[in-house]
Amino acid sequence: MIRSIILGLSITTAFSATALAAEPIVGNWKRPNGTIVSYAPCGEKKFCGTVQTGQYKGQSFSTMTGENGRYEGEVRKLDEGKTYSGKASVKGNTLSLSGCVMGGLICKSENLARQ
Numbered sequence: 340m341i342r343s344i345i346l347g348l349s350i351t352t353a354f355s356a357t358a359l360a361a362e363p364i365v366g367n368w369k370r371p372n373g374t375i376v377s378y379a380p381c382g383e384k385k386f387c388g389t390v391q392t393g394q395y396k397g398q399s400f401s402t403m404t405g406e407n408g409r410y411e412g413e414v415r416k417l418d419e420g421k422t423y424s425g426k427a428s429v430k431g432n433t434l435s436l437s438g439c440v441m442g443g444l445i446c447k448s449e450n451l452a453r454q
Contacts, residue, residue: 363408363429367391368451375454376400386410390417401436403427414438 364378364386374393381387381402388400395417403410403425414425414436423438432453439446 364403364405364410364427364434367454368434369454370451371449376451378403385412401425401427 365380367375367377368388369375372393374395375391376388377391378386378388382404384406385402385404387402390396390398390400398417399415400417401412401414403412405411405427408429410427410429412425412427413422415422416438423440424443425436425438427434427436429435434451434453435448436451437446437448
């Protein structure tokens with residue numbers, strides 16, 4: 340019986356660690372303005388962010404490629420209709436997201452909270 344419990348816990352821990360390490364950006368994130376963005380897999384090591392609430396509901400917010408909490412790709416500023424090169428990193432329940440122009444010389448960043 341103890342052997343079964345230990346085996347079950349080991350399997351659960353292994354799968355949990357793999358899921359967290361492989362896709363930490365997946366889930367719902369709240370922007371500072373209150374908008375919710377949902378990230379989901381949309382290709383190999385690729386994640387698409389879609390606006391879930393507010394004026395831009397259903398629109399693409401960003402597309403990121405990466406793993407293990409570090410991502411690069413594109414971020415859209417929906418009110419301007421522009422797309423910027425972007426970076427994102429996940430640390431705990433915080434997603435730090437930045438959009439940059441001029442090869443990364445000028446960037447704007449924001450932190451999103453996991454929901």
